[in-house]
Amino acid sequence: MPEGDTVWQAARRLHDALAGKVLTRSDLRVPRYATVDLTGRTVLDVTPRGKHLLTRVEGGLTLHSHLRMDGSWKVFAPGQRWSGGPAHQIRAILGNPDHTAVGYRLPVLDLLRTTDEERVVGHLGPDLLGPDWDGDRALANLLREPDRALGEALLDQRNLAGIGNVYKCELCFLLGVTPWLPVGALPAERAAQLPALAKKLLEVNRDRLVRATTGVRGQDLFVYGRAPRPCLRCGTSIRVADQGDGSRDRPTYWCPRCQAGPTPSAAAVQRGKRYRTTS
Known part of the structure; x- marks a missing residue:
């Protein structure tokens, strides 16, 4: 069950796999972003905020996701069989030559300007695992x-x-x-x-x-x-x-x-x- 610790772990896995590397694969499988292509952009960092994940990409963009009850991000090496669920449950794919991150059953997936992140996480109270904890x-x-x-x-x-x-x-x-x-x-x-x-x-x-x-x-x-x-x-x-x-x-x-x-x-x-x- 995704809670703050689970999301923190997911952010660390995604950050280790993607941060500092140029995306060579980008596939957002939701109607609103079906034509978006992030390839050629460097992933800057992946940051957890409560139960939210913020994947920041070069060019001032942030891919915001929320796992809720059933969502998950899986990271795979080249040639490794994907095992997070059937293909029709995939909502996002971000890849580089070393790793591919696949988002399954993501109920929330938004692409927004990094400067607008407060629009999706600004309502949150202090983050138990974040630098803003009070x-x-x-x-x-x-x-x-x-x-x-x-x-x-x-x-x-x-x-x-x-x-x-x-x-x-x-x-x-x-x-x-x-x-x-x-x-x-x-x-x-x-x-x-x-x-x-x-x-x-x-x-x-x-x-x-x-x-x-x-x-x-x-x-x-x-x-x-x-x-x-x-x-x-x-x-x-x-x-x-x-x-x-x-x-x-x-x-x-x-x-x-x-x-x-x-x-x-x-x-x-x-x-x-x-x-x-x-x-």
């Missing part, structure tokens, strides 16, 4: 809507950029509160811990192939994806329910004993049972 501002952003559920506020990239559903659940567990707790009800000492803890989670995982939050070998995550297995701390069955505004509900996991605060309705829990694991 924990105080991130916390202030979260507290602007004190009645909003913490889990929903953490997913709002306008507050802080990089947290997805996995980190939302894990962070709430580590803070000892449910994702349905209003932000304003978060105890002061835990609110003060939140920015640094969120940053630490993403930083320790940005170089890992397998995301982990527990520090326990063989048990990568505390709650996410673990219902109805026992909590690693107290042994209570992990629970799962939908959380969201009805249009973008997401499976949300928590321990009913280790995490204090409101819990969802019985109907939401019933709907969430479709996410339960048995292993």
